[in-house]
Amino acid sequence: MNNSRYPSRLLESAVNEFARLPGIGRKTALRLALFVLKQEVDDVVRFTSAIRELREEIQHCKVCFNISDSEVCEICASPKRDRSLVCVVESIRDVMAIENTQQYTGIYHVLGGVISPMDGIGPDDLTIEPLVEKVKFGEVKEVIFALSTTMEGDTTNFFIYRKLAPHNIEMTTIARGVSIGDELEYADEVTLGRSLINRMPFEKSL
Amino acid sequence: MNNSRYPSRLLESAVNEFARLPGIGRKTALRLALFVLKQEVDDVVRFTSAIRELREEIQHCKVCFNISDSEVCEICASPKRDRSLVCVVESIRDVMAIENTQQYTGIYHVLGGVISPMDGIGPDDLTIEPLVEKVKFGEVKEVIFALSTTMEGDTTNFFIYRKLAPHNIEMTTIARGVSIGDELEYADEVTLGRSLINRMPFEKSL
Structure with a gap:
């Protein structure tokens, strides 16, 4: 055509x-x-x-860089949210995905991507510096990493990890494992292997 | 979601x-x-x-009802087009498909759909009346039917055929048969059967 x-x-x-x-x-x-x-x-x-x-x-929330209709997004503005808990994600879609679980009560930090030299995206193109500032001067107690498990995601995780290490906060990453409802034989080997290493007490899964 | x-x-x-x-x-x-x-x-x-x-x-050509940037579309306005030959099609897309073949030098008549009582589309919702007028008062010698071979398409063909029958014009329909490049075993039975019945002298296919 x-x-x-x-x-x-x-x-x-x-x-x-x-x-x-x-x-x-x-x-x-x-x-x-x-x-x-x-x-x-x-x-x-x-x-x-x-x-x-x-x-x-459209505006970007000046606290978490999520998109917003106002200067500060609904999540950051909500008194119900725990400001000591920050989940670091790549994009707005990840915020929406996590919000849809209705399991998370902390706030977010949207990086705007991951470090990817191949695509010309360096640390300065992301909102890493504001995250460091937030940790330095804020009330943050725990940072949860929720980036993709690609090479770029891992690089970004590690870069941020080193930046935040001098500060006295807890750093965690979301659990990776066999999806709920998935059959073992269809899970990929890396995921299955990781889920064996990171096994947890049976009582906690109830 | x-x-x-x-x-x-x-x-x-x-x-x-x-x-x-x-x-x-x-x-x-x-x-x-x-x-x-x-x-x-x-x-x-x-x-x-x-x-x-x-x-x-956007405007609709007042001659053929194709879409157009002006009152009369480029095709109808072209002095190179044979006004005695009218190809009846359902939609603008069909005009574009036929134009892309660069094999057709006549003009078009866009019906705007086919008669489909299930969808509440009757003859009055289509541009059948202007087609009849065109045949009655115009220079049309041949009308080519190029509607889809669905029940609705056939119904519409037949309806128009009866409307135009009193006028002294030729009425034809585009050839149906096995697509060029298709293997016989994959052609559907109706098409294959029809292409046998409507076989043509070998010399004409050269």
Whole structure:
């Protein structure tokens, strides 16, 4: 479809724009553009305004760097949250995933990625310094690492670990093991091996 | 992810809007919204403007009902096109598909769908009447049916066929058969059977 001639320049530029979205090819982009054509004008205006406002009005929480509608996000502003417990994550999606468990009562620190020299992302591109400041001058007692278990994630973990080591806080990492509901034979060897080494008292699993 | 709490109302409404697009679930919608957040403001404005302009400024060609940037589309306005040959299709996508073959020099007539009582689409919801008028008062010599071979497509074909029968024009339908490059054993029985019945002189296939 790359050489398609579009019957309209307006259609062509809408298709081009849709096709810039991740995971959207030109065929899907055309389908989306034709869908837009069938919608009421009001619906399309609501769609485009929501996206534009998202980009233009969103803020980053100045405490945890999560996205927010205000200077300080709801989580950081909540009196119910334990400010001595900070969970370090890569992105907003990780915050949402953890929030969905409804098991966590601490606050977060969103790094904005992991150290990845291949992608040109160094420590200074992440919010590591504000984390160190927070630990230095704040009320933090424990930092929980919840980054991906990739080489980049491990590098980042270790980098932050060394930065925080001089300060008198506890540092932990989330448990890795066989997923609940998964059958052992399908678990990968590294995970299964790790879950044997890190076995825990049976009573605690009840 | 349905019960997800979003860290921002702006994010939530952008996700809701993306999720209204066909084939986009809530997870993909979130991915798209987070992608938007990482884009430059200018890029996002260009994206939303292209979509809004598409919906607000697009016109339908008053001759063939294809979409167009002007009152009469490029195809209908072209002096190179044979106005005596009209290809009846369901949608704009079909026009684009046929145009891509670069084999067709006639004009089109876009019905806007097929008759489908189950979906509440009757003949009056389609551009059948203008087609009849075109045949009645125009220079049309041949109408080519190129609708889908579904029950609805066949119904629509037959409905139009009866409407046009009193007028002295040729009516044809595009050839159906085993796709070029397809192996016989994978062709469906109906298509294969039809392609045997409608066999053609070998010399014509050269």
